[in-house]
Amino acid sequence: MAEEENLTKKEKRELRRQERNVESDRRQKMRVYKRVMVWAVAVFVVAGSIFGIFWLLGSPGGERVFVGAVLQDDQIKGNSDAGTTIIEYSDFQCQACAAYYPIIKRLAEEYGDSAIFVYRHFPLRQIHPNAELAAQASESAARQGKFWEMHDMLFENQQIWSNQRNPEETFIGYASAIGLDVEKFKSDLASEEVENKVDRDYNSAISAGINATPTFIFNGEKIQTPRTYEQFRTLIEQSVGSDR
Missing domain, CATH: 1.20.5 (Single alpha-helices involved in coiled-coils or other helix-helix interfaces)
Structure with missing residues (x-):
C-alpha cells in the first residue's frame, strides 16, 4: 500500500x-x-x-455358446414351443445356485406359457463332493416323473445333506417323502443310464467353456447373471415381448 x-x-x-x-x-x-x-x-x-x-x-450381445439343442430327456418347465429359452447349468450343492432357486422357480411359474426353462447338471466335483450324487438322485426321481419335486427337495434341504459324508440314505428318505417307489429309485440311482445323463450335461458345459455355477444361457448366449428377480424378469420380459 x-x-x-x-x-x-x-x-x-x-x-x-x-x-x-x-x-x-x-x-x-x-x-x-x-x-x-x-x-x-x-x-x-x-x-x-x-x-x-x-x-x-446381461449384455444383449453376450457370448454366444453352443450347448446343444433342448432334448427330449432334458429337464424342462414351461412351453417347449416358446421362442425364449433359459438353460441353467447348476449344482445342487452350490450355495449360489440355492440362492437362485426361488428366483428361477418364481419366473418359471410366471412365464411358463411364454418361455422354456431347462435345468442341466454341472456338479463341481472337486469342491462339492456330494453334488454328483445329488444330480443322480434328481435324475432317478425323473424316471418316475418327479424330477422337479426332488430338485426342490434338494435345494430346500441343502444345508442338511451337503456336509454329510454319504447322503445316499438322506436322498432315499427324500424319495419316500415325495412318493417315489423307493426300490426303483435305489436301482436307478446305481444305474449307468443315470450316471451317463449327468455326465452328458456336465460335458456339454465343459465344451461350452462354462466353469462356474449357476451359469445361464439365454437364447443361446451366456449372460452375466442377473442379481435379483426384478432384473431377471426384465430380461425375460424384453425377450418375450419381442416374440409377440
Missing part, C-alpha cells in the same frame, strides 16, 4: 482497472472450469448407468 500512495490518480485508476481485469479473468476461468466439471460428471454418470444396466441384466 505504501507504493500505491506514491502513484498519481491516473496510475491508481489504471492499477484498479488491471486488478478488476485479473479478477474478471479468474472468475471466467472458474465458470468454465465448473461447466467442464459438470459435463464430465454427467457423462460419467450416464456411462456408468449404461454399463451398470448391461452388467446387471
